[in-house]
Amino acid sequence: MDAIELVPGNSLITKTPEEGRHLAIKMSRLIIKITQPDAAMREKLRPRYAEDAAMLISIGQTVAMEFATIAAANNYWRNTQ
Amino acid sequence: MDAIELVPGNSLITKTPEEGRHLAIKMSRLIIKITQPDAAMREKLRPRYAEDAAMLISIGQTVAMEFATIAAANNYWRNTQ
Amino acid sequence: MDAIELVPGNSLITKTPEEGRHLAIKMSRLIIKITQPDAAMREKLRPRYAEDAAMLISIGQTVAMEFATIAAANNYWRNTQ
Amino acid sequence: MDAIELVPGNSLITKTPEEGRHLAIKMSRLIIKITQPDAAMREKLRPRYAEDAAMLISIGQTVAMEFATIAAANNYWRNTQ
Amino acid sequence: MDAIELVPGNSLITKTPEEGRHLAIKMSRLIIKITQPDAAMREKLRPRYAEDAAMLISIGQTVAMEFATIAAANNYWRNTQ
Amino acid sequence: MDAIELVPGNSLITKTPEEGRHLAIKMSRLIIKITQPDAAMREKLRPRYAEDAAMLISIGQTVAMEFATIAAANNYWRNTQ
Numbered sequence: 001m002d003a004i005e006l007v008p009g010n011s012l013i014t015k016t017p018e019e020g021r022h023l024a025i026k027m028s029r030l031i032i033k034i035t036q037p038d039a040a041m042r043e044k045l046r047p048r049y050a051e052d053a054a055m056l057i058s059i060g061q062t063v064a065m066e067f068a069t070i071a072a073a074n075n076y077w078r079n080t081q
Numbered sequence: 082m083d084a085i086e087l088v089p090g091n092s093l094i095t096k097t098p099e100e101g102r103h104l105a106i107k108m109s110r111l112i113i114k115i116t117q118p119d120a121a122m123r124e125k126l127r128p129r130y131a132e133d134a135a136m137l138i139s140i141g142q143t144v145a146m147e148f149a150t151i152a153a154a155n156n157y158w159r160n161t162q
Numbered sequence: 163m164d165a166i167e168l169v170p171g172n173s174l175i176t177k178t179p180e181e182g183r184h185l186a187i188k189m190s191r192l193i194i195k196i197t198q199p200d201a202a203m204r205e206k207l208r209p210r211y212a213e214d215a216a217m218l219i220s221i222g223q224t225v226a227m228e229f230a231t232i233a234a235a236n237n238y239w240r241n242t243q
Numbered sequence: 244m245d246a247i248e249l250v251p252g253n254s255l256i257t258k259t260p261e262e263g264r265h266l267a268i269k270m271s272r273l274i275i276k277i278t279q280p281d282a283a284m285r286e287k288l289r290p291r292y293a294e295d296a297a298m299l300i301s302i303g304q305t306v307a308m309e310f311a312t313i314a315a316a317n318n319y320w321r322n323t324q
Numbered sequence: 325m326d327a328i329e330l331v332p333g334n335s336l337i338t339k340t341p342e343e344g345r346h347l348a349i350k351m352s353r354l355i356i357k358i359t360q361p362d363a364a365m366r367e368k369l370r371p372r373y374a375e376d377a378a379m380l381i382s383i384g385q386t387v388a389m390e391f392a393t394i395a396a397a398n399n400y401w402r403n404t405q
Numbered sequence: 406m407d408a409i410e411l412v413p414g415n416s417l418i419t420k421t422p423e424e425g426r427h428l429a430i431k432m433s434r435l436i437i438k439i440t441q442p443d444a445a446m447r448e449k450l451r452p453r454y455a456e457d458a459a460m461l462i463s464i465g466q467t468v469a470m471e472f473a474t475i476a477a478a479n480n481y482w483r484n485t486q
Contacts, residue, residue, distance in 0.1 A: 006426040012481050021087040021108075025115070027426075031465040034430070036455045048458035050117045053129035057139045058462045060112040064146035065469035073481035076093050076154035102168040102189075106196070131198045134210035138220045141193040145227035157174050157235035183249040183270075187277070212279045215291035219301045222274040226308035238255050238316035264330040264351075268358065293360045296372035300382045303355040307389035319336050319397035345411040345432075349439070374441045377453035381463045384436040388470035400417050400478035 004037075006030050012073035020074060024066035028059070085118075087111050093154035101155060105147035109140070166199075168192050174235035182236060186228035190221070247280075249273050255316035263317060267309035271302070328361075330354050336397035344398060348390035352383070409442075411435050417478035425479060429471035433464070 007027060014020040036042050049055050071077075088108060095101040117123050130136050152158075169189060176182040198204050211217050233239075250270060257263040279285050292298050314320075331351060338344040360366050373379050395401075412432060419425040441447050454460050476482075 005423065007422040010421050010423045012422050012476065013483070016091050017088040017093050018086065018091045025112070028465050028469065031430070031468045032461050035461055035464050038455075041456060045456070045458045045461070049462075050119075051122060051126070052458075053126045053133075053136055054139070055458055055462060056113050056116055056126070057130075057136060057143060058459070058466070059116050060109050060143045061139070061146060062462060062465045062469055063112045064109065064143055064150070065466060065473065068146065068150045069469070069473045069476045069481075071093065071150050071154065073476065073483065076150075078094070078154065097172050098169040098174050099167065099172045106193070131200075132203060132207070134207045134214075134217055135220070137194050137197055137207070138211075138217060138224060140197050141190050141224045142220070142227060144193045145190065145224055145231070149227065149231045152174065152231050152235065157231075159175070159235065178253050179250040179255050180248065180253045187274070212281075213284060213288070215288045215295075215298055216301070218275050218278055218288070219292075219298060219305060221278050222271050222305045223301070223308060225274045226271065226305055226312070230308065230312045233255065233312050233316065238312075240256070240316065259334050260331040260336050261329065261334045268330075268355070293362075294365060294369070296369045296376075296379055297382070299356050299359055299369070300373075300379060300386060302359050303352050303386045304382070304389060306355045307352065307386055307393070311389065311393045314336065314393045314397065319393075321337070321397065340415050341412040341417050342410065342415045349436070374443075375446060375450070377450045377457075377460055378463070380437050380440055380450070381454075381460060381467060383440050384433050384467045385463070385470060387436045388433065388467055388474070392470065392474045395417065395474050395478065400474075402418070402478065 004030060004034050006034065012070050014070065014074060016080070017071070017074075017077050020070045020077070021063075021067060024063045024070055027066050027070075028062045085111060085115050087115065093151050095151065095155060097161070098152070098158050101151045101158070102144075102148060105144045105151055108147050108151075109143045166192060166196050168196065174232050176232065176236060178242070179233070179239050182232045182239070183225075183229060186225045186232055189228050189232075190224045247273060247277050249277065255313050257313065257317060259323070260314070260317075260320050263313045263320070264306075264310060267306045267313055270309050270313075271305045328354060328358050330358065336394050338394065338398060340404070341395070341401050344394045344401070345387075345391060348387045348394055351390050351394075352386045409435060409439050411439065417475050419475065419479060421485070422476070422482050425475045425482070426468075426472060429468045429475055432471050432475075433467045 008023065012023070014023055033042065036045070049059060089104065093104070095104055114123065117126070130140060170185065174185070176185055195204065211221060251266065255266070257266055276285065292302060332347065336347070338347055357366065360369070373383060413428065417428070419428055438447065454464060
């Protein structure tokens with residue numbers, strides 16, 4: 001289980017908001033991976049996520065939460081703009 | 082998948098709260114788009130969102146979350162008011 | 163769609179917490195309006211909101227989220243008290 | 244509708260955390276009241292809230308959200324302790 | 325109803341993160357208690373909480389929310405570490 | 406019940422984001438443990454968590470919430486990067 005890297009690059013710092021958004025998506029997916037390490041089971045559940053409107057919204061909320069933390073870590077990328 | 086731009090303009094900075102609100106809506110929709118890249122499937126799910134009271138509320142919560150981050154990034158547009 | 167004003171007055175600044183609370187309610191309702199622009203459909207969904215305990219609670223959570231941002235924008239109205 | 248006072252005392256400032264907690268409860272209930280102004284309907288829905296485990300938890304989350312804002316407004320009552 | 329103490333010790337300040345976590349649990353339970361003051365009814369609902377996976381997760385989210393506020397109040401116990 | 410350690414090491418400070426993420430997972434699981442102390446019952450519920458798409462997403466949201474607090478406690482590990 002510990003073999004899964006939960007924070008790619010082990011850093012919340014990204015160059016741009018766009019990269020921060022991708023990091024948020026990855027981090028949220030990695031929690032699912034560590035909670036359900038069985039790849040076959042995850043593959044079986046995948047259509048559930050992507051074809052259910054309520055779940056798509058919930059995934060959006062998860063990404064919003066992770067991104068809030070990443071954005072704060074990067075001081076909202078204010079200095080690079 | 083990476084072809085989708087997740088943060089339009091690659092910046093959280095907007096001129097006004099109104100623009101910040103629109104950015105929040107766009108950012109939340111783009112997460113749905115990247116999670117379900119099949120446009121036909123998204124089109125099929127769309128009535129589910131817009132005609133279900135619980136989902137409309139959930140969408141509102143997602144936008145509220147994204148907007149909280151954007152508003153903080155812009156120091157709540159205090160200087161422009 | 164852009165014809166809908168999402169932030170009345172295009173500002174998060176209000177004179178009092180009471181006004182901030184009303185702004186939070188309005189902003190959360192305007193997201194529903196822009197997501198479901200059909201007034202007849204919204205009217206049809208309205209009883210669903212107001213007569214379902216779970217949805218009333220969810221609406222309360224949405225307002226709480228929007229208000230958190232508005233309250234921060236106003237420095238919690240500390241100086242006016 | 245505007246006759247309902249949404250923030251009792253029109254202030255987020257309280258003397259103690261205990262009072263802040265009570266304010267959070269009141270503010271969350273007042274949103275329900277303004278969303279469903281019909282007292283008879285609210286009375287009918289009340290058992291739904293209080294006898295359903297999932298709803299009790301949701302109410303707890305709403306209060307936690309409102310309290311987070313009130314606690315920040317009061318600088319967490321650090322100076323009074 | 326007012327007889328219930330909603331914030332044990334009427335303070336958010338604790339000596340350690342561990343104590344802060346316990347305070348978060350207590351505070352979240354006290355909201356349930358004040359919302360459903362009937363002890364017999366709460367006792368009846370208890371198995372619902374503890375034997376339903378979705379509710380256990382929701383309780384975890386409530387505690388996480390309360391703890392976020394308590395941790396901020398204590399400056400994350402940085403000085404004691 | 407008090408025998409369960411809710412914050413491993415009684416500190417929110419970690420060396421890296423990766424360790425912070427693991428702490429968030431542990432802290433969220435320990436709340437489930439203290440709410441349902443019966444190991445046999447938890448074991449019975451486990452498949453419910455790991456094989457239900459909606460619950461996996463909810464777990465992800467819980468971890469995101471705990472991590473937000475831990476990340477703030479560590480000043481987002483900015484100085485170590």
